[in-house]
Amino acid sequence: MPSSPHTAVVLMNLGGPASLDDVEPFLYNIFSDSDVIQLPLGFLWQKRFARKVARSRAPESREIYARIGGRSTIVEDTEAQGRALEQALGPGYRTYVAMRAWKPSTEETVERLVAAGATGVVALPMYPQRSRSTSGSSMRELRRVLKKRAPGLPLHEVCCFPETPGFLDGWAAAVREALSQIPEERRAAARVLFSAHGLPQKLIDSGDPYLRHVQATVRGVMARLPDGLPHVLAFQSRATRARWLEPATEDALESLAKEGVKDVIVVPIAFVTEHVETLYELDMLLREPAIAAGIEGYHRVRTPGASEALIGSLAERVRAARDAGADPLCSRPDGVACPIVR
Numbered sequence: 261m262p263s264s265p266h267t268a269v270v271l272m273n274l275g276g277p278a279s280l281d282d283v284e285p286f287l288y289n290i291f292s293d294s295d296v297i298q299l300p301l302g303f304l305w306q307k308r309f310a311r312k313v314a315r316s317r318a319p320e321s322r323e324i325y326a327r328i329g330g331r332s333t334i335v336e337d338t339e340a341q342g343r344a345l346e347q348a349l350g351p352g353y354r355t356y357v358a359m360r361a362w363k364p365s366t367e368e369t370v371e372r373l374v375a376a377g378a379t380g381v382v383a384l385p386m387y388p389q390r391s392r393s394t395s396g397s398s399m400r401e402l403r404r405v406l407k408k409r410a411p412g413l414p415l416h417e418v419c420c421f422p423e424t425p426g427f428l429d430g431w432a433a434a435v436r437e438a439l440s441q442i443p444e445e446r447r448a449a450a451r452v453l454f455s456a457h458g459l460p461q462k463l464i465d466s467g468d469p470y471l472r473h474v475q476a477t478v479r480g481v482m483a484r485l486p487d488g489l490p491h492v493l494a495f496q497s498r499a500t501r502a503r504w505l506e507p508a509t510e511d512a513l514e515s516l517a518k519e520g521v522k523d524v525i526v527v528p529i530a531f532v533t534e535h536v537e538t539l540y541e542l543d544m545l546l547r548e549p550a551i552a553a554g555i556e557g558y559h560r561v562r563t564p565g566a567s568e569a570l571i572g573s574l575a576e577r578v579r580a581a582r583d584a585g586a587d588p589l590c591s592r593p594d595g596v597a598c599p600i601v602r
């Protein structure tokens with residue numbers, strides 16, 4: 261594309277391996293990030309730790325990625341969201357993708373947007389709920405690279421979108437659709453199970469806003485659904501031995517089965533694209549035992565992807581962040597919004 265003045269919107273996510281050979285270096289990148297794993301040991305020790313964990317975890321992780329087609333589709337799905345967002349934003353904007361633990365890296369992306377003539381940057385983390393371990397880390401990396409490579413370029417930040425209307429509307433519509441698939445005589449006894457990505461309890465105790473944001477999303481979705489629909493919130497994908505947020509999604513499913521619940525609508529509310537946590541963990545690993553335990557209808561709702569509801573809402577947030585200079589939601593004093601420290 262020729263060079264011309266524009267606002268560069270950078271969609272930030274984690275990334276994922278493009279082949280089974282990428283799995284170990286991808287894991288290394290995750291575990292060497294001190295915003296993901298906080299070790300009191302310093303840079304070199306963190307790298308040594310990351311090498312060891314990546315090596316020992318890689319065989320199991322490779323098997324998991326093999327089961328979902330040998331690769332992650334998170335990069336291409338984020339690129340599709342970028343194309344849809346560019347359309348929604350119209351002239352004057354171009355979208356880019358930067359992956360914290362894989363390619364394209366933040367450094368590559370900043371090189372591209374500078375070469376293409378960007379006159380400003382809007383950072384858009386594709387994590388609805390803010391956490392130091394996800395959007396915080398991506399934002400920090402973007403600030404670092406911009407400061408080094410293009411220090412004069414204005415940076416505007418969308419911090420998060422836990423309660424953005426299009427995001428909540430999309431989930432509520434998907435739950436309604438799943439409800440309509442359940443035989444009418446069983447519908448009133450169905451449960452909605454919100455499954456958010458977990459986080460170490462220690463991070464939450466240190467002030468991370470993630471749990472408050474997840475709870476705000478749950479409230480916002482439930483407010484759009486029929487009164488009295490029972491729901492639970494649980495947490496998936498525990499990745500370290502430390503204590504993580506509870507209950508775990510597998511335990512919540514087991515409890516529901518024990519209660520005699522027959523239909524569960526599983527809503528992965530911390531994700532906006534499909535990846536290993538949805539395609540493997542929710543659709544294979546947790547589904548099979550849930551069915552064996554007596555849940556007859558395991559209805560997993562799809563993530564929003566490039567849906568009009570989500571993308572239209574994000575376009576508004578991007579414009580507001582650029583025009584206001586900072587994300588207006590971040591200054592809301594209601595306990596749900598930030599201040600974001602990192």
Ligand SMILES: C=CC1=C(C)c2cc3[nH]c(cc4nc(cc5[nH]c(cc1n2)c(C)c5CCC(=O)O)C(CCC(=O)O)=C4C)c(C)c3C=C
Binds near residue numbers: 332499531534
């Ligand atoms: C809301 C989103 C996410 C949070 C919060 C999060 C925290 C978190 N994750 C790890 C460790 C791993 N994450 C891995 C993959 C992965 N994680 C997210 C999202 C969140 N992580 C995504 C989107 C993906 C990638 C998906 C893909 O398509 O590949 C992995 C690798 C996969 C595996 O082996 O399980 C690890 C490891 C920690 C430690 C953490 C919080 C501190």
Ligand SMILES: [Fe+2]
């Ligand atoms: Fe993760």
Ligand SMILES: [Fe+2]
Binds near residue numbers: 590597
């Ligand atoms: Fe915020």
